[in-house]
Amino acid sequence: MKILPDEMLDQLSVLLEGFEQNAVESMVYVKRTQGWTPETIAARFSNIEPGLLKRYFQPRYSTVRPLHFIAAFSWITMLPMTSFYRGASVREEFRGMDSSAVEALINIGRMPHEQFDVVLKCIHLYLDDEGKHALDTLAQSLPPLTNNIDTEYAAPIVIDLKTFGDSYYRALAKYGKEFRSEHKLSKSTMAKVLGLSPYSYSVLEDEDNPQPLSILVGARMKLGFQLSDHFSFTQHMIEYSEFHKFRGEQHVRDMLLVDSLRRLPKKQKPYVIEIIKGVATAYANSLTA
Structure with a gap:
Protein backbone atom coordinates (compact mmCIF):
# COMPACT_ATOMS: atom_id res chain seq x y z
CA MET A 1 0.00 0.00 0.00
CA LYS A 2 1.36 3.40 -1.03
CA ILE A 3 -0.03 6.75 0.09
CA LEU A 4 0.21 9.53 -2.44
CA PRO A 5 2.63 12.24 -1.22
CA ASP A 6 1.15 15.55 -0.07
CA GLU A 7 1.77 17.36 -3.34
CA MET A 8 0.01 14.57 -5.27
CA LEU A 9 -2.89 14.57 -2.81
CA ASP A 10 -3.28 18.27 -3.54
CA GLN A 11 -3.18 17.45 -7.26
CA LEU A 12 -5.76 14.70 -6.69
CA SER A 13 -8.11 17.28 -5.21
CA VAL A 14 -7.78 19.34 -8.38
CA LEU A 15 -8.24 16.33 -10.66
CA LEU A 16 -11.33 15.23 -8.74
CA GLU A 17 -13.07 18.56 -9.11
CA GLY A 18 -16.34 17.77 -10.87
CA PHE A 19 -15.85 14.03 -10.27
CA GLU A 20 -19.35 13.56 -8.87
CA GLN A 21 -20.85 15.31 -11.87
CA ASN A 22 -18.86 13.06 -14.18
CA ALA A 23 -20.06 10.03 -12.23
CA VAL A 24 -23.67 11.12 -12.75
CA GLU A 25 -23.06 11.57 -16.48
CA SER A 26 -21.53 8.08 -16.54
CA MET A 27 -24.60 6.66 -14.79
CA VAL A 28 -26.81 8.30 -17.41
CA TYR A 29 -24.58 6.87 -20.17
CA VAL A 30 -24.77 3.37 -18.66
CA LYS A 31 -28.54 3.72 -18.24
CA ARG A 32 -28.91 4.62 -21.91
CA THR A 33 -26.39 2.05 -23.17
CA GLN A 34 -28.05 -0.81 -21.30
CA GLY A 35 -31.58 0.31 -22.16
CA TRP A 36 -32.88 1.18 -18.69
CA THR A 37 -35.97 3.38 -18.28
CA PRO A 38 -37.14 5.29 -15.17
CA GLU A 39 -39.79 2.60 -14.70
CA THR A 40 -37.44 -0.39 -14.97
CA ILE A 41 -34.97 1.23 -12.58
CA ALA A 42 -37.69 2.15 -10.07
CA ALA A 43 -38.90 -1.46 -10.11
CA ARG A 44 -35.52 -2.64 -8.82
CA PHE A 45 -35.41 -0.48 -5.67
CA SER A 46 -37.56 -0.01 -2.58
CA ASN A 47 -37.32 2.45 0.31
CA ILE A 48 -36.64 5.43 -1.94
CA GLU A 49 -39.05 8.02 -3.28
CA PRO A 50 -39.57 7.61 -7.07
CA GLY A 51 -39.04 11.35 -7.56
CA LEU A 52 -35.69 11.27 -5.75
CA LEU A 53 -34.62 8.25 -7.79
CA LYS A 54 -35.34 10.17 -11.01
CA ARG A 55 -33.42 13.20 -9.74
CA TYR A 56 -30.35 11.04 -9.10
CA PHE A 57 -30.07 10.67 -12.88
CA GLN A 58 -30.50 14.38 -13.64
CA PRO A 59 -27.09 16.03 -14.11
CA ARG A 60 -28.45 19.40 -12.95
CA TYR A 61 -29.59 17.95 -9.61
CA SER A 62 -26.95 19.38 -7.29
CA THR A 63 -27.42 17.21 -4.19
CA VAL A 64 -24.77 14.52 -3.65
CA ARG A 65 -25.67 11.01 -4.77
CA PRO A 66 -24.80 8.67 -1.88
CA LEU A 67 -22.11 6.08 -2.42
CA HIS A 68 -24.38 3.18 -1.49
CA PHE A 69 -26.87 4.09 -4.23
CA ILE A 70 -24.16 4.13 -6.89
CA ALA A 71 -22.91 0.78 -5.52
CA ALA A 72 -26.44 -0.66 -5.76
CA PHE A 73 -26.84 0.72 -9.28
CA SER A 74 -23.53 -0.87 -10.24
CA TRP A 75 -24.93 -4.17 -8.96
CA ILE A 76 -28.09 -4.18 -11.06
CA THR A 77 -26.09 -3.06 -14.13
CA MET A 78 -23.34 -5.62 -13.28
CA LEU A 79 -20.57 -3.05 -13.57
CA PRO A 80 -17.45 -2.44 -11.47
CA MET A 81 -17.35 0.96 -9.75
CA THR A 82 -14.48 2.01 -12.02
CA SER A 83 -17.01 2.15 -14.87
CA PHE A 84 -18.24 5.41 -13.38
CA TYR A 85 -14.85 7.02 -14.00
CA ARG A 86 -15.92 7.46 -17.62
CA GLY A 87 -15.42 11.08 -18.67
CA ALA A 88 -13.55 11.98 -15.49
CA SER A 89 -10.21 13.76 -15.75
CA VAL A 90 -8.62 11.32 -13.31
CA ARG A 91 -7.62 7.83 -14.44
CA GLU A 92 -6.11 4.92 -12.57
CA GLU A 93 -2.91 5.30 -14.51
CA PHE A 94 -0.92 3.35 -11.94
CA ARG A 95 -2.60 0.19 -13.24
CA GLY A 96 -3.07 1.09 -16.88
CA MET A 97 -6.61 2.46 -16.86
CA ASP A 98 -7.52 4.79 -19.71
CA SER A 99 -10.73 5.86 -21.44
CA SER A 100 -10.81 2.78 -23.66
CA ALA A 101 -10.50 0.48 -20.64
CA VAL A 102 -13.44 2.22 -18.95
CA GLU A 103 -15.48 1.89 -22.16
CA ALA A 104 -14.66 -1.82 -22.29
CA LEU A 105 -15.65 -2.32 -18.64
CA ILE A 106 -19.05 -0.78 -19.32
CA ASN A 107 -19.65 -3.08 -22.27
CA ILE A 108 -18.63 -6.31 -20.53
CA GLY A 109 -20.82 -5.53 -17.51
CA ARG A 110 -23.83 -7.71 -18.23
CA MET A 111 -21.99 -10.34 -20.24
CA PRO A 112 -22.47 -13.85 -18.86
CA HIS A 113 -19.39 -15.84 -17.98
CA GLU A 114 -19.22 -17.58 -21.38
CA GLN A 115 -19.27 -14.33 -23.38
CA PHE A 116 -16.68 -12.73 -21.15
CA ASP A 117 -14.43 -15.74 -21.61
CA VAL A 118 -14.77 -15.35 -25.39
CA VAL A 119 -13.75 -11.69 -25.15
CA LEU A 120 -10.66 -12.51 -23.08
CA LYS A 121 -9.59 -15.24 -25.51
CA CYS A 122 -10.05 -12.81 -28.40
CA ILE A 123 -7.79 -10.21 -26.77
CA HIS A 124 -5.27 -12.93 -25.95
CA LEU A 125 -4.84 -13.60 -29.70
CA TYR A 126 -3.52 -10.07 -30.25
CA LEU A 127 -0.90 -10.13 -27.49
CA ASP A 128 2.77 -10.84 -28.09
CA ASP A 129 4.40 -13.80 -26.32
CA GLU A 130 5.50 -11.69 -23.36
CA GLY A 131 2.00 -10.27 -22.95
CA LYS A 132 0.40 -13.71 -23.17
CA HIS A 133 2.74 -15.09 -20.54
CA ALA A 134 2.12 -12.14 -18.19
CA LEU A 135 -1.65 -12.43 -18.57
CA ASP A 136 -1.60 -16.20 -18.06
CA THR A 137 0.48 -15.72 -14.92
CA LEU A 138 -2.00 -13.13 -13.62
CA ALA A 139 -4.97 -15.40 -14.36
CA GLN A 140 -3.35 -18.24 -12.43
CA SER A 141 -2.83 -15.98 -9.41
CA LEU A 142 -6.51 -14.96 -9.24
CA PRO A 143 -9.56 -16.98 -8.12
CA PRO A 144 -11.16 -18.75 -11.10
CA LEU A 145 -14.21 -17.09 -12.63
CA THR A 146 -17.51 -18.94 -12.36
CA ASN A 147 -21.11 -18.68 -13.53
CA ASN A 148 -22.13 -17.44 -10.07
CA ILE A 149 -21.97 -13.83 -11.21
CA ASP A 150 -24.96 -14.59 -13.43
CA THR A 151 -26.91 -16.56 -10.82
CA GLU A 152 -26.53 -16.60 -7.03
CA TYR A 153 -24.38 -13.44 -6.87
CA ALA A 154 -26.64 -11.41 -9.16
CA ALA A 155 -28.68 -8.56 -7.70
CA PRO A 156 -32.06 -9.53 -6.26
CA ILE A 157 -35.19 -8.46 -8.11
CA VAL A 158 -35.72 -5.64 -5.57
CA ILE A 159 -33.03 -4.00 -3.41
CA ASP A 160 -34.14 -2.31 -0.18
CA LEU A 161 -31.88 0.74 -0.34
CA LYS A 162 -32.16 1.53 3.39
CA THR A 163 -31.10 -1.97 4.42
CA PHE A 164 -28.44 -2.12 1.71
CA GLY A 165 -27.04 1.30 2.66
CA ASP A 166 -26.85 0.55 6.39
CA SER A 167 -25.07 -2.74 5.70
CA TYR A 168 -22.71 -1.07 3.22
CA TYR A 169 -21.64 1.75 5.58
CA ARG A 170 -21.24 -0.57 8.57
CA ALA A 171 -18.95 -2.73 6.43
CA LEU A 172 -17.03 0.34 5.28
CA ALA A 173 -16.63 1.51 8.89
CA LYS A 174 -15.19 -1.84 9.94
CA TYR A 175 -12.93 -1.99 6.90
CA GLY A 176 -11.67 1.56 7.56
CA LYS A 177 -10.68 0.70 11.13
CA GLU A 178 -8.95 -2.51 10.07
CA PHE A 179 -7.15 -0.78 7.19
CA ARG A 180 -5.95 2.02 9.47
CA SER A 181 -4.74 -0.46 12.11
CA GLU A 182 -3.02 -2.76 9.60
CA HIS A 183 -1.06 0.09 8.02
CA LYS A 184 -0.53 1.98 11.30
CA LEU A 185 -2.23 5.14 10.07
CA SER A 186 -3.65 7.90 12.22
CA LYS A 187 -7.21 9.14 11.90
CA SER A 188 -5.86 12.48 10.73
CA THR A 189 -3.95 10.79 7.89
CA MET A 190 -7.05 8.87 6.85
CA ALA A 191 -9.11 12.05 6.96
CA LYS A 192 -6.56 13.91 4.85
CA VAL A 193 -6.40 11.25 2.14
CA LEU A 194 -10.20 10.96 2.01
CA GLY A 195 -10.69 14.73 1.99
CA LEU A 196 -12.75 14.66 5.19
CA SER A 197 -12.64 16.65 8.42
CA PRO A 198 -11.43 14.68 11.48
CA TYR A 199 -15.02 14.65 12.79
CA SER A 200 -16.44 13.36 9.50
CA TYR A 201 -13.84 10.60 9.44
CA SER A 202 -14.77 9.59 13.00
CA VAL A 203 -18.39 9.31 11.82
CA LEU A 204 -17.23 7.09 8.93
CA GLU A 205 -15.71 4.63 11.45
CA ASP A 206 -18.85 4.50 13.62
CA GLU A 207 -20.47 1.12 12.90
CA ASP A 208 -23.45 1.92 15.13
CA ASN A 209 -24.41 5.06 13.26
CA PRO A 210 -24.13 4.38 9.50
CA GLN A 211 -24.21 7.64 7.54
CA PRO A 212 -24.33 8.18 3.75
CA LEU A 213 -21.06 9.06 2.07
CA SER A 214 -20.24 10.60 -1.28
CA ILE A 215 -18.78 8.63 -4.20
CA LEU A 216 -15.88 11.07 -3.93
CA VAL A 217 -14.83 9.43 -0.64
CA GLY A 218 -14.69 6.00 -2.29
CA ALA A 219 -12.67 7.39 -5.21
CA ARG A 220 -10.19 9.15 -2.89
CA MET A 221 -9.77 5.98 -0.82
CA LYS A 222 -8.96 3.94 -3.92
CA LEU A 223 -6.78 6.50 -5.65
CA GLY A 224 -5.16 8.07 -2.58
CA PHE A 225 -3.92 4.70 -1.31
CA GLN A 226 -3.44 3.32 -4.86
CA LEU A 227 -5.65 0.31 -4.19
CA SER A 228 -6.38 -2.05 -7.05
CA ASP A 229 -10.06 -2.52 -6.23
CA HIS A 230 -13.19 -1.50 -4.33
CA PHE A 231 -13.73 -5.16 -3.49
CA SER A 232 -12.35 -5.03 0.06
CA PHE A 233 -14.72 -2.23 1.07
CA THR A 234 -17.67 -4.64 1.26
CA GLN A 235 -16.11 -7.72 2.84
CA HIS A 236 -17.97 -7.19 6.14
CA MET A 237 -21.45 -6.75 4.68
CA ILE A 238 -23.99 -8.90 6.55
CA GLU A 239 -27.25 -7.98 4.84
CA TYR A 240 -26.83 -8.38 1.08
CA SER A 241 -23.58 -10.30 1.60
CA GLU A 242 -23.93 -11.70 -1.93
CA PHE A 243 -23.02 -8.21 -3.15
CA LEU A 257 -9.63 -7.07 -18.74
CA VAL A 258 -7.61 -3.99 -17.74
CA ASP A 259 -4.34 -5.93 -17.80
CA SER A 260 -5.21 -7.46 -21.18
CA LEU A 261 -5.97 -4.07 -22.72
CA ARG A 262 -2.87 -2.53 -21.18
CA ARG A 263 -0.71 -5.09 -22.99
CA LEU A 264 -2.38 -4.69 -26.37
CA PRO A 265 -0.44 -2.92 -29.15
CA LYS A 266 -1.80 0.63 -29.30
CA LYS A 267 -2.91 0.36 -32.92
CA GLN A 268 -4.91 -2.81 -32.18
CA LYS A 269 -6.81 -1.47 -29.17
CA PRO A 270 -9.60 0.47 -30.99
CA TYR A 271 -10.47 -2.61 -33.06
CA VAL A 272 -10.56 -4.86 -30.00
CA ILE A 273 -12.83 -2.37 -28.20
CA GLU A 274 -15.20 -2.56 -31.18
CA ILE A 275 -15.17 -6.38 -30.93
CA ILE A 276 -16.09 -6.11 -27.24
CA LYS A 277 -18.92 -3.71 -28.09
CA GLY A 278 -20.13 -6.07 -30.81
CA VAL A 279 -20.25 -9.09 -28.51
CA ALA A 280 -22.02 -7.03 -25.82
CA THR A 281 -24.58 -5.71 -28.30
CA ALA A 282 -25.21 -9.16 -29.77
CA TYR A 283 -25.87 -10.56 -26.30
CA ALA A 284 -28.13 -7.65 -25.31
CA ASN A 285 -30.14 -8.05 -28.51
CA SER A 286 -30.53 -11.77 -27.88
CA LEU A 287 -32.36 -10.97 -24.65
CA THR A 288 -34.99 -8.91 -26.45
CA ALA A 289 -35.35 -11.09 -29.54
Whole structure:
Protein backbone atom coordinates (compact mmCIF):
# COMPACT_ATOMS: atom_id res chain seq x y z
CA MET A 1 0.00 0.00 0.00
CA LYS A 2 1.36 3.40 -1.03
CA ILE A 3 -0.03 6.75 0.09
CA LEU A 4 0.21 9.53 -2.44
CA PRO A 5 2.63 12.24 -1.22
CA ASP A 6 1.15 15.55 -0.07
CA GLU A 7 1.77 17.36 -3.34
CA MET A 8 0.01 14.57 -5.27
CA LEU A 9 -2.89 14.57 -2.81
CA ASP A 10 -3.28 18.27 -3.54
CA GLN A 11 -3.18 17.45 -7.26
CA LEU A 12 -5.76 14.70 -6.69
CA SER A 13 -8.11 17.28 -5.21
CA VAL A 14 -7.78 19.34 -8.38
CA LEU A 15 -8.24 16.33 -10.66
CA LEU A 16 -11.33 15.23 -8.74
CA GLU A 17 -13.07 18.56 -9.11
CA GLY A 18 -16.34 17.77 -10.87
CA PHE A 19 -15.85 14.03 -10.27
CA GLU A 20 -19.35 13.56 -8.87
CA GLN A 21 -20.85 15.31 -11.87
CA ASN A 22 -18.86 13.06 -14.18
CA ALA A 23 -20.06 10.03 -12.23
CA VAL A 24 -23.67 11.12 -12.75
CA GLU A 25 -23.06 11.57 -16.48
CA SER A 26 -21.53 8.08 -16.54
CA MET A 27 -24.60 6.66 -14.79
CA VAL A 28 -26.81 8.30 -17.41
CA TYR A 29 -24.58 6.87 -20.17
CA VAL A 30 -24.77 3.37 -18.66
CA LYS A 31 -28.54 3.72 -18.24
CA ARG A 32 -28.91 4.62 -21.91
CA THR A 33 -26.39 2.05 -23.17
CA GLN A 34 -28.05 -0.81 -21.30
CA GLY A 35 -31.58 0.31 -22.16
CA TRP A 36 -32.88 1.18 -18.69
CA THR A 37 -35.97 3.38 -18.28
CA PRO A 38 -37.14 5.29 -15.17
CA GLU A 39 -39.79 2.60 -14.70
CA THR A 40 -37.44 -0.39 -14.97
CA ILE A 41 -34.97 1.23 -12.58
CA ALA A 42 -37.69 2.15 -10.07
CA ALA A 43 -38.90 -1.46 -10.11
CA ARG A 44 -35.52 -2.64 -8.82
CA PHE A 45 -35.41 -0.48 -5.67
CA SER A 46 -37.56 -0.01 -2.58
CA ASN A 47 -37.32 2.45 0.31
CA ILE A 48 -36.64 5.43 -1.94
CA GLU A 49 -39.05 8.02 -3.28
CA PRO A 50 -39.57 7.61 -7.07
CA GLY A 51 -39.04 11.35 -7.56
CA LEU A 52 -35.69 11.27 -5.75
CA LEU A 53 -34.62 8.25 -7.79
CA LYS A 54 -35.34 10.17 -11.01
CA ARG A 55 -33.42 13.20 -9.74
CA TYR A 56 -30.35 11.04 -9.10
CA PHE A 57 -30.07 10.67 -12.88
CA GLN A 58 -30.50 14.38 -13.64
CA PRO A 59 -27.09 16.03 -14.11
CA ARG A 60 -28.45 19.40 -12.95
CA TYR A 61 -29.59 17.95 -9.61
CA SER A 62 -26.95 19.38 -7.29
CA THR A 63 -27.42 17.21 -4.19
CA VAL A 64 -24.77 14.52 -3.65
CA ARG A 65 -25.67 11.01 -4.77
CA PRO A 66 -24.80 8.67 -1.88
CA LEU A 67 -22.11 6.08 -2.42
CA HIS A 68 -24.38 3.18 -1.49
CA PHE A 69 -26.87 4.09 -4.23
CA ILE A 70 -24.16 4.13 -6.89
CA ALA A 71 -22.91 0.78 -5.52
CA ALA A 72 -26.44 -0.66 -5.76
CA PHE A 73 -26.84 0.72 -9.28
CA SER A 74 -23.53 -0.87 -10.24
CA TRP A 75 -24.93 -4.17 -8.96
CA ILE A 76 -28.09 -4.18 -11.06
CA THR A 77 -26.09 -3.06 -14.13
CA MET A 78 -23.34 -5.62 -13.28
CA LEU A 79 -20.57 -3.05 -13.57
CA PRO A 80 -17.45 -2.44 -11.47
CA MET A 81 -17.35 0.96 -9.75
CA THR A 82 -14.48 2.01 -12.02
CA SER A 83 -17.01 2.15 -14.87
CA PHE A 84 -18.24 5.41 -13.38
CA TYR A 85 -14.85 7.02 -14.00
CA ARG A 86 -15.92 7.46 -17.62
CA GLY A 87 -15.42 11.08 -18.67
CA ALA A 88 -13.55 11.98 -15.49
CA SER A 89 -10.21 13.76 -15.75
CA VAL A 90 -8.62 11.32 -13.31
CA ARG A 91 -7.62 7.83 -14.44
CA GLU A 92 -6.11 4.92 -12.57
CA GLU A 93 -2.91 5.30 -14.51
CA PHE A 94 -0.92 3.35 -11.94
CA ARG A 95 -2.60 0.19 -13.24
CA GLY A 96 -3.07 1.09 -16.88
CA MET A 97 -6.61 2.46 -16.86
CA ASP A 98 -7.52 4.79 -19.71
CA SER A 99 -10.73 5.86 -21.44
CA SER A 100 -10.81 2.78 -23.66
CA ALA A 101 -10.50 0.48 -20.64
CA VAL A 102 -13.44 2.22 -18.95
CA GLU A 103 -15.48 1.89 -22.16
CA ALA A 104 -14.66 -1.82 -22.29
CA LEU A 105 -15.65 -2.32 -18.64
CA ILE A 106 -19.05 -0.78 -19.32
CA ASN A 107 -19.65 -3.08 -22.27
CA ILE A 108 -18.63 -6.31 -20.53
CA GLY A 109 -20.82 -5.53 -17.51
CA ARG A 110 -23.83 -7.71 -18.23
CA MET A 111 -21.99 -10.34 -20.24
CA PRO A 112 -22.47 -13.85 -18.86
CA HIS A 113 -19.39 -15.84 -17.98
CA GLU A 114 -19.22 -17.58 -21.38
CA GLN A 115 -19.27 -14.33 -23.38
CA PHE A 116 -16.68 -12.73 -21.15
CA ASP A 117 -14.43 -15.74 -21.61
CA VAL A 118 -14.77 -15.35 -25.39
CA VAL A 119 -13.75 -11.69 -25.15
CA LEU A 120 -10.66 -12.51 -23.08
CA LYS A 121 -9.59 -15.24 -25.51
CA CYS A 122 -10.05 -12.81 -28.40
CA ILE A 123 -7.79 -10.21 -26.77
CA HIS A 124 -5.27 -12.93 -25.95
CA LEU A 125 -4.84 -13.60 -29.70
CA TYR A 126 -3.52 -10.07 -30.25
CA LEU A 127 -0.90 -10.13 -27.49
CA ASP A 128 2.77 -10.84 -28.09
CA ASP A 129 4.40 -13.80 -26.32
CA GLU A 130 5.50 -11.69 -23.36
CA GLY A 131 2.00 -10.27 -22.95
CA LYS A 132 0.40 -13.71 -23.17
CA HIS A 133 2.74 -15.09 -20.54
CA ALA A 134 2.12 -12.14 -18.19
CA LEU A 135 -1.65 -12.43 -18.57
CA ASP A 136 -1.60 -16.20 -18.06
CA THR A 137 0.48 -15.72 -14.92
CA LEU A 138 -2.00 -13.13 -13.62
CA ALA A 139 -4.97 -15.40 -14.36
CA GLN A 140 -3.35 -18.24 -12.43
CA SER A 141 -2.83 -15.98 -9.41
CA LEU A 142 -6.51 -14.96 -9.24
CA PRO A 143 -9.56 -16.98 -8.12
CA PRO A 144 -11.16 -18.75 -11.10
CA LEU A 145 -14.21 -17.09 -12.63
CA THR A 146 -17.51 -18.94 -12.36
CA ASN A 147 -21.11 -18.68 -13.53
CA ASN A 148 -22.13 -17.44 -10.07
CA ILE A 149 -21.97 -13.83 -11.21
CA ASP A 150 -24.96 -14.59 -13.43
CA THR A 151 -26.91 -16.56 -10.82
CA GLU A 152 -26.53 -16.60 -7.03
CA TYR A 153 -24.38 -13.44 -6.87
CA ALA A 154 -26.64 -11.41 -9.16
CA ALA A 155 -28.68 -8.56 -7.70
CA PRO A 156 -32.06 -9.53 -6.26
CA ILE A 157 -35.19 -8.46 -8.11
CA VAL A 158 -35.72 -5.64 -5.57
CA ILE A 159 -33.03 -4.00 -3.41
CA ASP A 160 -34.14 -2.31 -0.18
CA LEU A 161 -31.88 0.74 -0.34
CA LYS A 162 -32.16 1.53 3.39
CA THR A 163 -31.10 -1.97 4.42
CA PHE A 164 -28.44 -2.12 1.71
CA GLY A 165 -27.04 1.30 2.66
CA ASP A 166 -26.85 0.55 6.39
CA SER A 167 -25.07 -2.74 5.70
CA TYR A 168 -22.71 -1.07 3.22
CA TYR A 169 -21.64 1.75 5.58
CA ARG A 170 -21.24 -0.57 8.57
CA ALA A 171 -18.95 -2.73 6.43
CA LEU A 172 -17.03 0.34 5.28
CA ALA A 173 -16.63 1.51 8.89
CA LYS A 174 -15.19 -1.84 9.94
CA TYR A 175 -12.93 -1.99 6.90
CA GLY A 176 -11.67 1.56 7.56
CA LYS A 177 -10.68 0.70 11.13
CA GLU A 178 -8.95 -2.51 10.07
CA PHE A 179 -7.15 -0.78 7.19
CA ARG A 180 -5.95 2.02 9.47
CA SER A 181 -4.74 -0.46 12.11
CA GLU A 182 -3.02 -2.76 9.60
CA HIS A 183 -1.06 0.09 8.02
CA LYS A 184 -0.53 1.98 11.30
CA LEU A 185 -2.23 5.14 10.07
CA SER A 186 -3.65 7.90 12.22
CA LYS A 187 -7.21 9.14 11.90
CA SER A 188 -5.86 12.48 10.73
CA THR A 189 -3.95 10.79 7.89
CA MET A 190 -7.05 8.87 6.85
CA ALA A 191 -9.11 12.05 6.96
CA LYS A 192 -6.56 13.91 4.85
CA VAL A 193 -6.40 11.25 2.14
CA LEU A 194 -10.20 10.96 2.01
CA GLY A 195 -10.69 14.73 1.99
CA LEU A 196 -12.75 14.66 5.19
CA SER A 197 -12.64 16.65 8.42
CA PRO A 198 -11.43 14.68 11.48
CA TYR A 199 -15.02 14.65 12.79
CA SER A 200 -16.44 13.36 9.50
CA TYR A 201 -13.84 10.60 9.44
CA SER A 202 -14.77 9.59 13.00
CA VAL A 203 -18.39 9.31 11.82
CA LEU A 204 -17.23 7.09 8.93
CA GLU A 205 -15.71 4.63 11.45
CA ASP A 206 -18.85 4.50 13.62
CA GLU A 207 -20.47 1.12 12.90
CA ASP A 208 -23.45 1.92 15.13
CA ASN A 209 -24.41 5.06 13.26
CA PRO A 210 -24.13 4.38 9.50
CA GLN A 211 -24.21 7.64 7.54
CA PRO A 212 -24.33 8.18 3.75
CA LEU A 213 -21.06 9.06 2.07
CA SER A 214 -20.24 10.60 -1.28
CA ILE A 215 -18.78 8.63 -4.20
CA LEU A 216 -15.88 11.07 -3.93
CA VAL A 217 -14.83 9.43 -0.64
CA GLY A 218 -14.69 6.00 -2.29
CA ALA A 219 -12.67 7.39 -5.21
CA ARG A 220 -10.19 9.15 -2.89
CA MET A 221 -9.77 5.98 -0.82
CA LYS A 222 -8.96 3.94 -3.92
CA LEU A 223 -6.78 6.50 -5.65
CA GLY A 224 -5.16 8.07 -2.58
CA PHE A 225 -3.92 4.70 -1.31
CA GLN A 226 -3.44 3.32 -4.86
CA LEU A 227 -5.65 0.31 -4.19
CA SER A 228 -6.38 -2.05 -7.05
CA ASP A 229 -10.06 -2.52 -6.23
CA HIS A 230 -13.19 -1.50 -4.33
CA PHE A 231 -13.73 -5.16 -3.49
CA SER A 232 -12.35 -5.03 0.06
CA PHE A 233 -14.72 -2.23 1.07
CA THR A 234 -17.67 -4.64 1.26
CA GLN A 235 -16.11 -7.72 2.84
CA HIS A 236 -17.97 -7.19 6.14
CA MET A 237 -21.45 -6.75 4.68
CA ILE A 238 -23.99 -8.90 6.55
CA GLU A 239 -27.25 -7.98 4.84
CA TYR A 240 -26.83 -8.38 1.08
CA SER A 241 -23.58 -10.30 1.60
CA GLU A 242 -23.93 -11.70 -1.93
CA PHE A 243 -23.02 -8.21 -3.15
CA HIS A 244 -19.49 -8.72 -1.82
CA LYS A 245 -19.25 -12.07 -3.59
CA PHE A 246 -20.43 -10.39 -6.78
CA ARG A 247 -17.75 -7.73 -6.24
CA GLY A 248 -15.14 -10.48 -5.97
CA GLU A 249 -16.06 -11.89 -9.37
CA GLN A 250 -16.18 -8.38 -10.84
CA HIS A 251 -12.75 -7.65 -9.37
CA VAL A 252 -11.26 -10.65 -11.20
CA ARG A 253 -12.95 -9.58 -14.45
CA ASP A 254 -11.70 -6.03 -13.94
CA MET A 255 -8.10 -7.14 -13.30
CA LEU A 256 -8.00 -9.48 -16.30
CA LEU A 257 -9.63 -7.07 -18.74
CA VAL A 258 -7.61 -3.99 -17.74
CA ASP A 259 -4.34 -5.93 -17.80
CA SER A 260 -5.21 -7.46 -21.18
CA LEU A 261 -5.97 -4.07 -22.72
CA ARG A 262 -2.87 -2.53 -21.18
CA ARG A 263 -0.71 -5.09 -22.99
CA LEU A 264 -2.38 -4.69 -26.37
CA PRO A 265 -0.44 -2.92 -29.15
CA LYS A 266 -1.80 0.63 -29.30
CA LYS A 267 -2.91 0.36 -32.92
CA GLN A 268 -4.91 -2.81 -32.18
CA LYS A 269 -6.81 -1.47 -29.17
CA PRO A 270 -9.60 0.47 -30.99
CA TYR A 271 -10.47 -2.61 -33.06
CA VAL A 272 -10.56 -4.86 -30.00
CA ILE A 273 -12.83 -2.37 -28.20
CA GLU A 274 -15.20 -2.56 -31.18
CA ILE A 275 -15.17 -6.38 -30.93
CA ILE A 276 -16.09 -6.11 -27.24
CA LYS A 277 -18.92 -3.71 -28.09
CA GLY A 278 -20.13 -6.07 -30.81
CA VAL A 279 -20.25 -9.09 -28.51
CA ALA A 280 -22.02 -7.03 -25.82
CA THR A 281 -24.58 -5.71 -28.30
CA ALA A 282 -25.21 -9.16 -29.77
CA TYR A 283 -25.87 -10.56 -26.30
CA ALA A 284 -28.13 -7.65 -25.31
CA ASN A 285 -30.14 -8.05 -28.51
CA SER A 286 -30.53 -11.77 -27.88
CA LEU A 287 -32.36 -10.97 -24.65
CA THR A 288 -34.99 -8.91 -26.45
CA ALA A 289 -35.35 -11.09 -29.54
